[in-house]
Amino acid sequence: MRSRFIATLTGALLISGCAPALQDAPRGASVAAPIAWRTQLGVPAPVEAQWWQRFGDPQMSALVEKARANNPDVRIAAARVEQARATERGSRGLLLPSLGIGVDGAVRREVSPFGQGLESVGVQPAFRASYELDTSKNRWICV
Numbered sequence: 001m002r003s004r005f006i007a008t009l010t011g012a013l014l015i016s017g018c019a020p021a022l023q024d025a026p027r028g029a030s031v032a033a034p035i036a037w038r039t040q041l042g043v044p045a046p047v048e049a050q051w052w053q054r055f056g057d058p059q060m061s062a063l064v065e066k067a068r069a070n071n072p073d074v075r076i077a078a079a080r081v082e083q084a085r086a087t088e089r090g091s092r093g094l095l096l097p098s099l100g101i102g103v104d105g106a107v108r109r110e111v112s113p114f115g116q117g118l119e120s121v122g123v124q125p126a127f128r129a130s131y132e133l134d135t136s137k138n139r140w141i142c143v
Contacts, residue, residue: 100128 048054052064071077105123112118 097129097131100126102126102128 052060067077071080103123103125105121108120108122110118
């Protein structure tokens, strides 16, 4: 078993030695846009209150109206966005290893057959580390 491992490791090292050296990517030339392409900024136009109506898309209008109905206050909307981000971070936690530390203890008292009292204390520390390999990417898709 050990010789197999050594042979596999040696083969992997030999094959990795055949890899070509990485070359630096060429740097892009700095290009300035012609003056004819530049536009002068005039007086800013006022923003339309219902800008999404200009697209003429009923599905977009329905989504914006639904968002406005469910988020009457900007602070509430920001809190909901933060809540969604926290949920997303929590679901990404499923992809990480799991660690745990614990201590179990017990005190045992008994009387020996000779009438003498006995007391024993037992303490057992525990450390747990686990990681579930996601070979089929099912957990990654859920995130």
